[in-house]
Amino acid sequence: MVDPTGESNEGDTPGETVPEDVDADEALPVNELFCSLQGEGTLVGTPSVFVRTSGCNLRCWFCDSYHTSWEPTGAWLSVDDVVERVEEFGVPETTGGAGASQSAERSGAAGHVVLTGGEPLVHEASVDLLDRLADRGYHTTVETNGTIHRDAAIDLASVSPKLASSTPTPENAPEGVDPGVWEQRHEDRRIDHDALTRLVEDYETQLKFVVTGPDDVPEIEALVEELRERASVPIPNDRVLLMPEGVTREQVDETRNTVADLALEHGYRYTPRLHVDLWNDAPGT
Numbered sequence: 001m002v003d004p005t006g007e008s009n010e011g012d013t014p015g016e017t018v019p020e021d022v023d024a025d026e027a028l029p030v031n032e033l034f035c036s037l038q039g040e041g042t043l044v045g046t047p048s049v050f051v052r053t054s055g056c057n058l059r060c061w062f063c064d065s066y067h068t069s070w071e072p073t074g075a076w077l078s079v080d081d082v083v084e085r086v087e088e089f090g091v092p093e094t095t096g097g098a099g100a101s102q103s104a105e106r107s108g109a110a111g112h113v114v115l116t117g118g119e120p121l122v123h124e125a126s127v128d129l130l131d132r133l134a135d136r137g138y139h140t141t142v143e144t145n146g147t148i149h150r151d152a153a154i155d156l157a158s159v160s161p162k163l164a165s166s167t168p169t170p171e172n173a174p175e176g177v178d179p180g181v182w183e184q185r186h187e188d189r190r191i192d193h194d195a196l197t198r199l200v201e202d203y204e205t206q207l208k209f210v211v212t213g214p215d216d217v218p219e220i221e222a223l224v225e226e227l228r229e230r231a232s233v234p235i236p237n238d239r240v241l242l243m244p245e246g247v248t249r250e251q252v253d254e255t256r257n258t259v260a261d262l263a264l265e266h267g268y269r270y271t272p273r274l275h276v277d278l279w280n281d282a283p284g285t
């Protein structure tokens with residue numbers, strides 16, 4: 001394992017820790033690559049291959065992928081190798097493939113790939129990966145915090161803008177972590193109206209907000225209104241999703257009903273965290 005961060009806790013420049021023998025245009029720091037059911041959003045329940053890159057330009061206190069943000073870990077893989085690993089789970093039937101491979105332990109994800117992280121769009125090579133997957137007939141979902149726009153083969157932009165309640169403080173930071181410069185840096189970076197507007201205009205988009213409680217709703221309403229004014233495309237309420245905050249079953253049990261009630265009250269959509277319900281916080285799910 002190498003430090004694949006793209007961004008250390010003190011440093012600020014994506015790419016600064018790329019090892020000398022790695023060409024960051026053609027390789028990605030991969031934290032995990034696995035097959036599961038899409039647990040969040042409009043495609044919930046869809047068998048999918050997940051490619052989780054390491055490194056993020058934000059530091060949400062509640063990040064459920066600590067080892068891609070606060071303590072980024074993974075191994076650099078060439079884009080070719082990532083495509084090969086994805087194909088081991090099955091190739092889309094539309095490209096003449098036989099569907100799911102029989103050898104993989106979880107092998108049902110022949111058509112959908114979810115590129116996530118960390119923040120996958122900090123990495124230039126994500127564009128190349130998405131192009132190659134699209135060429136092979138995969139449907140691509142990109143899970144992104146919405147602070148970066150790239151031109152890429154994205155079928156569904158699953159954008160999760162980060163609310164004020166996500167900002168790390170010494171009180172809420174993960175155990176043993178001092179957020180230091182990240183409290184202000186996260187706050188400064190978490191909303192980029194231009195990037196959000198371009199994502200909404202260029203791609204089929206869902207806006208998937210992590211909700212910690214009723215106090216988050218005014219900020220969601222204001223942001224959605226702002227984007228509706230800026231964007232040249234409509235943003236219907238059924239593309240605005242409220243998702244309960246929580247990494248474990250116990251935590252989601254605490255927030256689930258409040259968030260469902262808020263969705264009903266405001267006419268937004270609710271999304272479960274199906275993978276947490278099914279597999280709790282196990283890695284590779």
Ligand SMILES: C[S@@+](CC[C@H](N)C(=O)[O-])C[C@H]1O[C@@H](n2cnc3c(N)ncnc32)[C@H](O)[C@@H]1O
Pocket residue numbers: 056062063064065116117118119120143144145146158159160208210243244245246247
């Ligand atoms: C780990 S993030 C990676 C993609 C990107 N960095 C982002 O935040 O959208 C994947 C998804 O998990 C969500 N998420 C992270 N921590 C969470 C938590 N504690 N509760 C609910 N959702 C969470 C994010 O909002 C995002 O939708």
Ligand SMILES: Nc1nc2[nH]cc(C(=O)O)c2c(=O)[nH]1
Pocket residue numbers: 036037038039040050065114116117143275285
């Ligand atoms: N099953 C499952 N569905 C997911 N949808 C988005 C995820 C993510 O971490 O981006 C995720 C994940 O980690 N697991």
Ligand code: SF4
Pocket residue numbers: 056057058059060062063064065068069117118119145162
């Ligand atoms: S933006 Fe996404 S990956 Fe980054 S810290 Fe927040 S939840 Fe984690």
Ligand SMILES: [Mg+2]
Pocket residue numbers: 064065
């Ligand atoms: Mg996750």
